[in-house]
Amino acid sequence: MNLIDNREGLELKKIFFEAVLILMTALMSLSFAQFEGYGSITAGYNKNPLNNYQTVGDQTKQTYFELKYNKEFPKSQLNFSYVSGLMLFNQFTDRNFYEHSLSANYQLNFDKQLSNSQISNSSTDEEDSTETDSLQEENNSDEVRNTMLFGVTLNSRLDKDAHKDFDNYGLSFNSIYKHVTNPDFNFTISNSLSLRNYSNIEDLSNLTDLLSIEAGKTTGSGMNYGINLSGGFKYYTQTYYDTTKYEQVRNSNSKSQGKGKPGSKVASNKKILITPQSNGTYQIAFGIYAKKEWTNNSFQANALYRYNIRSQNRYLTQYVNTSFLSEDIYNDFFSYEGPEAAVKFAQSLPIGMKLTVNGLLQYKKYTAPALDLAGNQIDGNRYDIHSYVEINLSRYFDLGNDFGFDITLTSGFLRNQSNDDYNDFSSYFATIGIGVGF
Numbered sequence: 001m002n003l004i005d006n007r008e009g010l011e012l013k014k015i016f017f018e019a020v021l022i023l024m025t026a027l028m029s030l031s032f033a034q035f036e037g038y039g040s041i042t043a044g045y046n047k048n049p050l051n052n053y054q055t056v057g058d059q060t061k062q063t064y065f066e067l068k069y070n071k072e073f074p075k076s077q078l079n080f081s082y083v084s085g086l087m088l089f090n091q092f093t094d095r096n097f098y099e100h101s102l103s104a105n106y107q108l109n110f111d112k113q114l115s116n117s118q119i120s121n122s123s124t125d126e127e128d129s130t131e132t133d134s135l136q137e138e139n140n141s142d143e144v145r146n147t148m149l150f151g152v153t154l155n156s157r158l159d160k161d162a163h164k165d166f167d168n169y170g171l172s173f174n175s176i177y178k179h180v181t182n183p184d185f186n187f188t189i190s191n192s193l194s195l196r197n198y199s200n201i202e203d204l205s206n207l208t209d210l211l212s213i214e215a216g217k218t219t220g221s222g223m224n225y226g227i228n229l230s231g232g233f234k235y236y237t238q239t240y241y242d243t244t245k246y247e248q249v250r251n252s253n254s255k256s257q258g259k260g261k262p263g264s265k266v267a268s269n270k271k272i273l274i275t276p277q278s279n280g281t282y283q284i285a286f287g288i289y290a291k292k293e294w295t296n297n298s299f300q301a302n303a304l305y306r307y308n309i310r311s312q313n314r315y316l317t318q319y320v321n322t323s324f325l326s327e328d329i330y331n332d333f334f335s336y337e338g339p340e341a342a343v344k345f346a347q348s349l350p351i352g353m354k355l356t357v358n359g360l361l362q363y364k365k366y367t368a369p370a371l372d373l374a375g376n377q378i379d380g381n382r383y384d385i386h387s388y389v390e391i392n393l394s395r396y397f398d399l400g401n402d403f404g405f406d407i408t409l410t411s412g413f414l415r416n417q418s419n420d421d422y423n424d425f426s427s428y429f430a431t432i433g434i435g436v437g438f
Contacts, residue, residue, distance in 0.1 A: 036068040037438050042408075044431025049089065051416070053373070053425050059090035060431075079105040094162035101155030105174075110146035149176040170196035186226075187215040206280070208234045208334070216289070225290040228304070234334040235280035281334045282309040296348040303341040306333060311367035336364035336384070353395045362386040370420040378419070385417040396437075408433045 042062045048055045062085065069080040084100035156169035172194035180186040190212045197205045209232050216226025287304025340362035347355045363385055370379035390412035398404040411430040418424040 034070050035438075036070065036402075037066060038435060039063075039065045040408075040433050040435030042410075042431050042433030044410075044429060046427060046429040048414075048425055048427030049429075050092065050095070051414070051425060051427060053422055055425060055427070056091075058092055060429075061088040061090075062086065062433075064435075075109050077107045077109070079103075079107070081105075094160050097157060097159040097163075097166065099155065099157045101153055103151060103153040105149055105151035108148045110148070145178075145180040147176075147178040147180075149178075150174070165198070165200050167200055168196055168198045170194055185215075185217055187213070189213050203236070203238050205237045206234055207237060208232060222294075223290065223292050226288070228287045228289065228302075229285070231282075231284040232334075233280055233282045234332075239279065281311050283307065283311075283334055283337070284309065298346045299344070301341070301343045303339070305339045306337045308334075308337045308367070311337065335368075336366050338363040338365050351395070352397075353393060356392040356394075358388075358390045358392075360386070360388040370418070371422065373421045378421075382418065382420045382423070384420075384423065385415075387415045389413050403438045405434060405436045408435070 040063070042064070044060060045057060046060050047057045049058050049060055050056070064085045065083070067082045071078040081103045082100070083103075084098070086098045087096060089095050151174040153172045153174065154170070155172075157166060159166045172192055174190070174192045176188065176190040178186070178188045191210070193207075193209045195207050210230060211232060212228060212230040214226060214228040216224055218224045283306060285304050285306045287302055289300065289302035291300040292298065340360070342361075343357075343359045345357045349355055364383065366382040366384075368382055369377045370382040372378050390410065392408060392410045394406055394408040396404055396406040409430075409432055412428065414427045414429075416423060416425055
């Protein structure tokens with residue numbers, strides 16, 4: 001930003017506030033080992049930061065701050081965390097937004113050892129007991145780790161007045177049960193129930209619940225593979241919509257131009273809200289995954305298919321949500337169905353550098369129609385092919401006493417092929433960031 005005006009005063013205050021938080025918590029961490037924190041500032045260029053057909057580039061800046069407090073007990077652990085981020089545009093200053101979240105988690109651990117004698121339930125006389133003790137010394141016993149976690153998260157987003165429709169806050173309750181039997185088998189059951197409220201678009205306020213089950217096996221070579229299954233729903237708390245502000249399909253208004261002259265059609269300036277009368281969506285997903293770790297690198301891949309038993313998801317067309325903490329108003333996964341695949345590769349390089357490559361490919365079918373740029377329907381369903389590649393190169397500098405900083409270079413490419421004109425676009429970006437951890 002070259003000029004500082006009143007519109008940017010709020011953003012500058014937030015940057016200053018986060019910088020003070022980073023400094024204060026860094027000083028606190030020297031005295032209280034339970035505190036951990038990380039703060040970063042990233043700047044770069046994005047060819048299409050708004051992710052739409054216009055493809056207008058802009059310089060971007062982003063701050064990130066995370067503070068954690070951990071308290072360990074003999075069989076449990078208590079965690080608190082605060083995360084915040086500020087997104088700034090150089091040209092599209094009216095798109096600037098701020099997000100933050102506060103979480104609390106309580107984890108219970110139920111670890112125990114199962115020896116071969118315990119499993120086989122061998123004889124109990126003194127002689128057999130001596131032989132059993134000898135057998136336990138010769139064989140490694142299996143370790144069973146059971147973990148139960150309960151958590152609650154409160155988050156919110158604040159936009160400028162021009163795009164205050166994105167303002168929202170949410171509350172979620174999470175529970176996770178994890179069972180691990182080394183070195184063979186593991187499974188996880190988790191559930192997330194959340195409520196999100198939009199102060200300026202009550203029609204999009206919703207309740208969601210997602211239940212997930214994952215089961216996997218670890219081989220002797222360090223390969224971990226398995227399956228996952230999830231099911232959930234998204235239910236809207238409002239069953240009506242404000243017809244003075246929104247419409248389901250593009251309408252035109254007739255204006256008389258005098259006696260004997262035909263009326264002309266003028267496009268409505270209302271926002272299009274897809275399926276405004278619907279109650280919600282029910283979705284199930286099935287996937288597989290594989291992970292492999294070596295001394296200096298790792299690789300993981302997963303594929304899944306989403307299927308909507310009932311697809312009545314609401315979203316505002318021709319709007320973008322460049323949010324990194326939540327993606328609910330515009331393009332959450334309840335909006336579409338279809339297959340997707342993701343891969344991640346990490347490699348340690350000389351002089352302490354680390355290379356990470358992420359890839360994503362999705363085929364999305366929406367129940368909602370595809371529209372032209374004027375908002376007129378051109379197809380009964382919207383179809384997207386979404387591909388994404390990101391390359392990250394980083395170097396961490398350890399300064400001692402659990403304090404250090406990292407420098408990160410990131411670049412990537414995004415392509416979204418769509419029969420919906422507004423959402424047919426591509427983009428590339430490059431950023432450099434510096435972060436401090438303590």
